[in-house]
Amino acid sequence: MATDAELRRRLADDLTAGGHLRTEPWRRAVESVPRQEFLRGGFFEVVPDSAPTAWRPVLPDTDGWLERCHADESLVTQIAGAIVPGDIRGEIMRAPTSSSTMPNLVVRMHEELQVEDGQRVLEVGTGTGYSTALLCHRLGDDLVTSVEVDPEVSLRARNALGSCGHRPNLVVGDGLLGHKDGAPYDRVTVTCGVLAVPQEWIEQTRPGGIILATLCGWQYSSELARLTVHEDGTAAGRFLGGQISFMLARPQLPPPIGMLPDLDDGEERPAVCGPEVLDDWTTRFVAQLAAPHAQRITLARAGRTETVLIDVQAGAWACLVEDRGRWTVRQGGPARIWDTVEERITRWRSDDAPPLSRFEITVTPDRQTVTWPSP
Helix, strand or coil, X not given: CCCHHHHHHHHHHHHHHCCCCCCHHHHHHHHHCCHHHHHCCCEEEECCCCXXXXXXXXXXXXXXXXXXXXXXXXXXXXXXXXXXXXHCCCCECCCEEEEECCHHHHHHHHHHCCCCCCCCEEEECXXXXXXXXXXXXXXXXXXXXXXXXXXXXXXXXXXXXXXXCCCCEEEECCHHHCCHHHCCEEEEEEEEEECCCCHHHHHCEEEEEEEEEEECCCCCCCEEEEEEECCCCCEEEEECCCCCCCCECHHHCCCCCCCXXXXXXXXXXXXXXXXXXXXXXXXXXXXXXXXXXXXXXEEEECCEEEEEEEECCCCEEEEXXXXXXXXXXXXXXXXXXXXXXXXXXXXXXHCCCCCHHHCEEEECCCCEEEECCCC
């Protein structure tokens, strides 16, 4: 059986071969930080063939636990905002709320952060603390501040970091507000999805500093963006590609849909695009730019399947129905969601459908703008 040190070297080799781990300082960090210390409470795994998805605990006394800790996979560590693996026996069917991120994504983000010796880093989303430990190994504890919204998650991370000899500045609070007491920072790295880059992050970053964050929407297509902060208090950059996905920041989770409106009462027309366009990651991201607060649900009514986009806050909705190979859309409320989505997708396609890695993002105190190049 391989030792944990051998497993760490094997993980580093795999991450290097995959092109995620590119520089020696980060390789030394991966080889030195024991990921299992951040998973001592166990993790959850998916129950095969479960629908809806069920989870079961994997505890440290389970065969193969140490090897799983060093595998390149995300490991769910909390369910429903409070339940940890040691709390249950059997299975649970609730949504994950915290995890140990896949190591290839952790190290890719650290590499993309372009950090240099002596720079101060703010991490938004401590999670298990494994990513934090890599930062501490690379920079030193005094240069790392990490914010976590969940007090229990933060406490477990503090204990795990301490067991590895690291004592960074750990803060319990809303990471969307940053942590102004430790500002200014040279780098900000974010391990949750956000609808928009908060102005607080820009204000707390030195001009020339970098913010690395994953932009998402309520249809859950997301991309990693790297922005440079400018002297005038704005930030701009590009998406890095790769279909990066994180859990949304808890304060930005979508509201409950509640009671649906009367989907038979609305303006009806032939649809230019059917809902299948939303099955493609990039096209769905473009649709999200048009309707960032729209949620997508599928209904079975009157013997047929209907796709509904609904913006609970705005009170707007669109319902797509297929009839003999053609799609019809009905829309209601103060805005026409599908009109806006179709217009944005059509314009993107007319510009030769550039990939997300060519999209640019600009954030000012007034707005966030995402554009793509015209041919």
